[in-house]
Amino acid sequence: MSTAVQSSEEPRALPRPPWGRHLAAVAVLAVLLALLPLVLAPAQQAVAVRVLIFALLALGWNIMSGFGGMFSFGHAAYFGIGAYVSVWLLVERGVSPWIGMLAGMVAAALFAALIGFLALRYRLKGAYFALSTFAFAEMLRLLATNSDLVNRAVGYNVPLRGESSWAFIQFEPGAAEYLWIALALTVAALVVTIVFLRSRLGRFTVAVRDDEDAAAALGIPVMRTKLLTIMLSAAITSVAGTFYVQYYFFVDPDVAFGSSVSIQAILPAVIGGVATIWGPVIGAAILGPLNDLTATLLRDPPPGLEFLQGRAGLDVMVYAVLLILIVLLLPQGVYGAIRERWERR
Amino acid sequence: MTDPTREHGAPPLDRGTVSTEEPPQTTQLTTPAPGGRRRAVAVRVAAVVAIAVVALGLAYWRTGNEVVVTQAVLTGLMIGGVYGLVAMGLTLIFGVLDIVNFAHGAFLAVALYITVEMVGRFGAHPYLALLVSVPLMFLLGAAVQRFILSGAMGKPLENQLLITLGLALLIDNGLLLFYGPNPQSARLPNDTGINVFGAVVTVGRLLAFAVALVLAGLLYLLLQRTRLGTAIRAVAANDSGAQMVGIDTRRIYMATFAIGTACAGAAGVLVAPLVTIEPTTGELFNIVAFVVVVLGGMGNVVGALVGGLLIGLTEQLGALYLPGQSPLLSVFIVFVLVLFLRPQGLFGRAA
Amino acid sequence: MRKPWIAAVAVAMPLTLAACGGSAPPGTEGTGGGEAGGSGDTITIGSLHPLSGAFAADGQQMDNGAQLAVDAVNEAGGIECLDGAQLELASGDTQGAPEVGQSEAQRLIQEGAVALVGTYNSAVSQNVAAVAERNQVPFVIDVSSADEILQQGYQYTFRLQPSAAVLAQRGAQYLAEVSEQAGDPAQQVAILHEQGPFGTAIAQGFTAEAESQGMTIGPVISYDPASVSDFTTQITAVREAGADVMMVAGYYRDGVLVANAVDTVQPGLDAVWGVANGAFDTPQFPGEVGDAGEGFFDANYRLDMTNEDTQALAELYRETHGDDIRTAAVLSYDAVQVIADALGRACSTDPTELRDAISETELDSLIAQDGPIAFDETGENENAAPILMQVVDGTVQQVFPSEYAETEPVYPASPNS
Secondary structure (H helix, E strand, O other): OOOOOOOOOHHHOOOOOOHHHHHHHHHHHHHHHHOHHHHOOHHHHHHHHHHHHHHHHHHHHHHHHHHOOOOOOOOHHHHHHHHHHHHHHHHHHOOOHHHHHHHHHHHHHHHHHHHHHHHHHOOOOHHHHHHHHHHHHHHHHHHHHOOHHHOHHHOEEOOOOOOOEOOOOEOOOOOHHHHHHHHHHHHHHHHHHHHHHHOHHHHHHHHHHHOHHHHHHOOOOHHHHHHHHHHHHHHHHHHHHHHHHHHHOEEOHHHHHOHHHHHHHHHHHHHHOOOOOOHHHHHHHHHHHHHHHHHHHHHOOOOOOHHHOOOOOHHHHHHHHHHHHHHHHOOOHHHHHHHHHHHHO | OOOOOOOOOOOOOOOOOOOOOOOOOOOOOOOOOOOOHHHHHHHHHHHHHHHHHHHHHHHHHHHOOHHHHHHHHHHHHHHHHHHHHHHHHHHHHHHHHOOOOOOHHHHHHHHHHHHHHHHHHHOOOHHHHHHHHHHHHHHHHHHHHHHOHHHHOOOOHHHHHHHHHHHHHHHHHHHHHHHOOOOEOOOOOOOOEEEEOOEEEEHHHHHHHHHHHHHHHHHHHHHHHOHHHHHHHHHHHOHHHHHHOOOOHHHHHHHHHHHHHHHHHHHHHHHHHHOOEOOOOOHHHHHHHHHHHHHHOOOOHHHHHHHHHHHHHHHHHHHHHOOOOOHHHHHHHHHHHHHHHOOOOOOOOOO | OOHHHHHHHHHHHHHHHHHHHOOOOOOOOOOOOHHHHOOOOEEEEEEEEOOOOOOHHHHHHHHHHHHHHHHHHHHOOOEHHHOOEEEEEEEEEOOOOHHHHHHHHHHHHHOOEEEEEEOOOHHHHHHHHHHHHHHOOOEEEOOOOOHHHHHHOOOOEEEOOOOHHHHHHHHHHHHHHHHHHOOOOOOEEEEEEEOOHHHHHHHHHHHHHHHHOOOEEEEEEEEOOOOOOOOHHHHHHHHHHOOOEEEEEOOHHHHHHHHHHHHHHOOOOOEEEEEOOOOOOOOHHHHHHHHHHOOOEEEEOOEOOOOHHHHHHHHHHHHHHOOOOOHHHHHHHHHHHHHHHHHHHHOOOOHHHHHHHHHOOOEOOOEOOOOOEOEOOOOEEOOOOOEEEEEEOOEEEEEEOHHHOOOOOOOOOOOOO
8 A cells, every 4th residue: 555565574563462451551651641631830831742743634634544544634634524513503503512523423424434435445555645635625625715604814702701611611821730641542443443453444454554455255244344544543643633623713615624734644653653552642742842952942042052043943843854864764753663673682 | 758648448447557567667758659649639639629618618617707808818828938947957857866855845946046157147037047057967966866866766755855955954054054045036127017918918928938849948958859868768668678788777767857947947047037936836836837747647747837837727717617716726637637537647648 | 671660760850851951040939920020130032933734834923023023122222111121032932733742832931021912823823812811921912813712701811903893894895895886886796714613703703794784605515625726716716607706715825825726717807805804915925926916905903004113123024034024013013112111101110000901901003903802801902903904016005094004006907807
């Protein structure tokens, strides 16, 4: 698929199953991060929440494109559906975003099934499959931009409630609850990933990715397996969209369906390690703050580099160079590289 | 380069995108077998003519004014020429290196700024910048391939994608750093309109269009008639096979990427007088260029030119059919239809 | 076997590290924003603009404008009733992206900014307005056109630039008055507008007012400003419809393309009439399109070049930054002045008192408008208004209403005659 020459050798193969330990690690991580609000100031907490949203996006992407081997360059479609469905229900109908989240998951999964079916029915692969997913995300963006049903390019503001509310996911700015909810959603996605990999569907998915013909010969229902994987992936990503709107209070077609969202779904996974359980989370933890770090660095440069201060564009250049270096030097991602080293011991 | 009119009579679904089992580079640069070509051509020409008639009829019905339709067609062709021009280098890289190069627009932007420099600093005619831009961009492309992308060859699609995206970010923001954000321009002296059947077109656009044709021809000759071209086609068809017959594939990759980037260099100079030049201007063309590449069949230079023209027309006529919708919407609709129905491209040969 | 543990630590580490390296000076425990800033010596004002990315040209100008205002206040002795406290500008780069704008806003507030100015992009402003409201920090919008921002009932958000409704209505009125004065009243007006909320709102407001003034509207053509590359077809449609005026609402790049297409197609119009157009009134527009832009009108908010203070600021800007100051930068300058003025009257950096003081602002503006800056209960600047400009002999001149006119409007101004 995306790798063109697919093999079942190390980087993309299934992590062999210390499932219990993986779950335990998730639990430890959850507890550790849940304590973050105690030590973080609000602006840093905002970065942490952004990291978790990235992670959620990428966890979704990783199911379809990492474990499933179907390279999506259009996850913005599912993120955007999650965002728009929930905010539409909230603003126009007063429905709680938790219900909106479920509705968004269903809608995203259905849309994913539709375009997945079309792309698979016409047997698109590799770059062509990727470009088709991209095209659908862009079509949604253009349709939303010109559709009165969803307020055209204006988008939606989430109405402020004035009081904290778990039912409507709205708290004081900088409240720890935001981080906890984002954390809970990310942990849930991690657990779903682990359970998925253990399940029959997960094993079928990996088998189909590694050798479609052999899998079919063994009686695995290829089309159904792929579609279910795509739907699961879309549903997870849509949750990121729903939470994004509640946290940022605003959505418009570019924010929801723009191609930068699709890129942000891919980046953490590739940096962390494609088709690994932990890759997307690690990648997000590296990338999320990277932008802020380079910006901070150039805002108050260390002694000797003062001439760099305030040069617009430089921070993004530094970010780009780091990105290229990471991808070139750690092609299997950070987690992939760490794991390889451990296994060599 | 493949003559786009020749093809096998293979069923359209059994086709030429990268397949999992075989070596990845199975593109259309191979020399085709001549079977069944007349009938296929006739069918295809008939289909194109039929679609064109329907499209024009619809446009006339929507607007009720033949001058507007004529203008839309003319403008569509001119813009399409530019799209084709931008897509040519991209399709070559896509076809031979199998890399989805998101930095192509950024390379184009570099050429735009080279033009600005030439015009601003030396008062040269904008098109004279071709003499500087093409060789410079050739070298830049060679260097980028050698030092950055060579490490990504054969890596998963997502890795290549991120590297080229990173490159694009790097270049765009480098331009922002050096030239600042203010828009620049490189206007043609005495660029007047010419009347064609009541519609008008400027000399600048006509020139860009003409050079696009010439460039497509030159590239075609390069690929078909030179040893380098033959080697490139061989690598595109089967790189391990090419290696076995003694072709240095690494050099060919570098040369191809350099040629593709030089094409972006040429396109940038020709486009410079037609656009407002900002660090992000190149990105405008990226998406459309990819659509054109798929439409024309990846690796197919002539296909890219024709694909560009079709997209230009789709955009202009689409704006007449669906007023109030973005013309890009019709472009994407056409794109998806082509992906599904003829994924090897309108002019591609089924593998 | 211990892999998963490693992973958990690997995740937790950079998160905490980055968070620590994040930004804030140690010890600023910032939620309210108020306590941190005011202790007599320096008061921080946050400036949020797109300093990189596609909108960097305007964003950098605006940040410069805000800085000049801070310098001016400090040179004049700072905030008098706060013991001459000096102002300090803390800049954030929104990159034109809402989520970056939000975290930058959070950061500035945390670093002790008593108020924010910004942000140019409507999407970002919507976001920052929500942040400001929730943190109860006053936010003065210099430029952002979307009317929705102030329709959320926010208490802490104010806006200097006129709303799209006012821009569109005045644009149509000016057209009626100018064309009538010239003895050649506009009859059929074609509309060409970008399809975003800004262009759509302008087109709707303009249509309503123009029709009530007895003009007919048509054809109405919208376009996607992000991807459009040629306007000859649209302008041909305008010509074939026989319109005598074409209203254009859009941004810089597309405005240049419109001028080029008008030059090519020769639609025989009496006037090309921009409303809040991002190109027609910029200093670089005549240079970029040459003769093609001669005679173009634009009804837009505008720095008042008949005002001596504005001239001095423009001169200063040219000296400091080697560039012509844009109206957006003057609005940022005004925004900082509004905050400084309110600080001076509130004699406090308490955000609520500062907010109340801002809401009672009555401050002369360097922008050409109906009166001093004053905010209505929604936070809109009630005296904000556009004036009419025209490209005359290769420079942009203020031409209408007469109290702001540098020269007489030329109407009809058939661009190609």
